[in-house]
Amino acid sequence: MWKSAVRNYSIKNLPYESRPTNLYNPVRSAFNIKPKTTQGLIYNPPASAPSLKDTPRAFIPQNDPRLTVLADKFKTYTAEELADMPIIYAHKKEYNLTPEIVQEIITLRQEDPEKWSVSKLAQKFNIEPSKVNILTGCSVAKQQKVLAELETVKKAWNETTRRARKDRVRRKQMWLRGEF
Amino acid sequence: MISYINYFVSYTNTPGSCRTPNLRKVFQIQTLQKLEIRSFPFTTPNIAPVMLRLLLRNSRLAPRRLPATTRITVASYNTAQLDTSLGPKYDSITDYGSYRNSVFTHRLPESTALQSPQLAALHSRLRLPQEYTFSTLSQALNMDKFGGLANNFGLSTLGKTFLSYYISEHLLLKYPRLPMPVHNAAVDAYMGVEVLAEIGRSWGIEVDRSSKLDKALAKEPEFLQYGRLRYLSERSKELKAEETGVHELSAEELQTMNNSTHQFVHRETEAFASSVRAIIGGIYTHCGEEATKTFIHSHILSRKVPLQEMFQFSRPTMELARVCEKLGLEDPLEIRLIAETGRLSSHAIFMAGAFVGKEKLGEGVGSxxxxxxxxxxxxxxxxxxxxxxxxxEGTEIKLPSEEKYQFEGIVGTGDVAI
Known part of the structure; x- marks a missing residue:
């Protein structure tokens, strides 16, 4: 299987070309226009992440002079630009739960917690799993059972897996500190 | 009678190794140092090294529980505390001008202090004004309470008060939205004991380590000692031959011991820090408040403290949603994918942005x-x-300690509950 994926020729057999030869001649071409240098100082910083000290407009208080002085420097995104950027997470508030639905969720979960798991209830009533969790609460016995199962799974890990899992936790902590 | 003495056994034999203004580094070193405490009995100090070796090999005694072993907290920077060993007396507890220490002391004559080359060097190195007398500078370096000479306790308290005022003023006005834990960490990074001690060392303050006998044998002039930091007792100066990596904890060090990290403030660190505070207190005594403020701004607040590296969030998305709610932003928080490359490769890169309506709040890159x-x-x-x-006018905002001050900027509205 591996053989088919790896190339079966050596690059040493291929002819060497420093630049691709084609009809276009970069030296004699009429399109080879010399760049015209700008006189004086220019501002052309390298591409980089925005500075955290530049407060976004939404966070600037009303009495700050930056709101008026830098008014045209702040970027406002158009609807087309926003449409190009798909939403990966949205914080939305829904108030579609009624006391009857809440009671039904609780009874279903209490009757058969194995059958009516949190995710299944969330799917059935079209609400977020975290809300189901808050409504039904978690039983200590169930929590301990799940944790015990997790412990047995962890015991089966070899040294490499354990180290990789530990590194993953540490990397997540670095995201939360804004570190690289 | 068996006396229990707590020994501090350190496998890294540099007790002052955590001298860095970078706060995170300090924390890392604190956690990295492998320290161990054991307590053991012995009767006379002469057999201590032998006993130590024997006991370290054989005994497995549990560390003794010590009362009141709390580390100095940031809150204590703002409060001046009485030193009961100096016998403080006052007419009324709120009449601060009437506070006097009843321990007998006398001030070093200026003529003696002027002879000390170290004092002259330190005076000119710090560019202290002419009014700052050499005897006050010598007093700022004296931690010895009962040697007969005036000590630096009062000057140090004065300096601490000014430091905490100007540093809090700077942080509260310049960064009004800083959360309390970050504010405390920043105060610690500006005027923590380790940081001030590091500043003191960089000023070239020397420690007086030679005993009276050594001084007599070396025919050292008396005035030389007045330019050095005096905090060691005569006994500890004589007991020079310490076991490598073994350090006897004094009562003051035990007070600062943190049981969870096994970290303490070394007496030398505390002595350097207190001398720096006392020198600042001396500037106020001789030259007034304006000079003190200039000195603190040029020596303490000019240090780079990376505030944005002091944050650690637990549930950032929920916190940001609460912040937006608190600011009254109408649109909901949305995280959008701005760009991506190599989604199906092993080294994918995604760029996401936090948006509220048509405004971007921040962007981040991740794999x-x-x-x-x-x-x-x-x-x-x-x-x-x-x-x-x-x-x-687009300049830095004025501070309350400046003349003709009028409030600008904002007052922070506090943290959000998550």
């Missing part, structure tokens, strides 16, 4: 969607908390 999202939210939160107001 997974989750990482990019978290980093975008964390960056948005840091840029919210690190907001710094400017004046109407």
């Amino acid at each position: 997974s969607l989750g990482e990019a999202k978290t980093r975008a939210v964390v960056n948005a939160l840091i840029s919210y908390y690190m907001y710094s107001p400017i004046s109407a």
Whole structure:
């Protein structure tokens, strides 16, 4: 299987070309226009992440002079630009739960917690799993059972897996500190 | 009678190794040092080294529980505390001008202090004004309470008060939205004991380590000692031959011991820090408040403290949603994918942005969607908390200690509950 994926020729057999030869001649071409240098100082910083000290407009208080002085420097995104950027997470508030639905969720979960798991209830009533969790609460016995199962799974890990899992936790902590 | 003495056994034999203004580094060193405490009995100090070796090999005694072993907290910077060993007396507890220490002391004559080359060097190195007398500078370096000479306790308290005022003023006005834990960490990074001690060392303050006998044998002039930092007792100066990596904890060090990290403030560190505070207190005594402020701004507040590296969030997305709610932003918080490359490769890169309506709050880059999202939210939160107001002319805002002060900027509205 591996053989088919790896190339079966050596690059040493291929002819060497420093630049691709084609009809276009970069030296004699009429399109080879010399760049015209700008006189004086220019501002052309390298591409980089925005500075955290530049407060976004939404966070600037009303009495700050930056709101008026830098008014045209702040970027406002158009609807087309926003449409190009798909939403990966949205914080939305829904108030579609009624006391009857809440009671039904609780009874279903209490009757058969194995059958009516949190995710299944969330799917059935079209609400977020975290809300189901808050409504039904978690039983200590169930929590301990799940944790015990997790412990047995962890015991089966070899040294490499354990180290990789530990590194993953540490990397997540670095995201939360804004570190690289 | 068996006396129990707590020994501090350190396998890294540099007790002052955590001298760095970078706060995170200090924390890392604190956790990295492998320290161990054991307590053991012995009767006379002469057999201590032998006993130590024997006991370290054989005994497995549990560390003794010590009462009141709390580390100095940031809150204590703002409060002046009485030193009961100096016998303080006062007419009325609120009449601060009437506070006097009843221990007999006399001030070093200026003529003696002027002879000390170390004092002259330190005076000119710090560019202290002419009014700052050499005897006060010598007093600022004296930690010895009962040697007969005036000590630096009062000057140090005075300096601490000014430091805590100007540093809090700087942080509260320049960064009004800083959360309390970050504010405390920043105060610690500006005027923590380790940081001030490091400043003192960089000023070239020397420690008086030679005993009276050594001084007599070396025919050292008496005035030389007045330019050095005096905190060691005569006994500890004589007991020079300490076991490598073994350090006997004094009562003051035990007070600062943190049981969870096994970290303490070394007496030398505390002595250096107190001398720096006392020198600042001396500037106020001789030259007034304006000179003190200039000195603190040029020596303490000019140090780089990376505030944005002091944040650690637990649930950033929820926190940002609460912040937006608190600011009254109408549109909901949305995390959008701005760009991506190599999604199906092993080294994918995603760029996410935190948006509220048509405004971007922050963006972050990561190798997974989750990482990019978290980093975008964390960056948005840091840029919210690190907001710094400017004046109407676009310059830095005025501080309350400046003349003709009028309030500018904002008052922080506190943290959000998550």
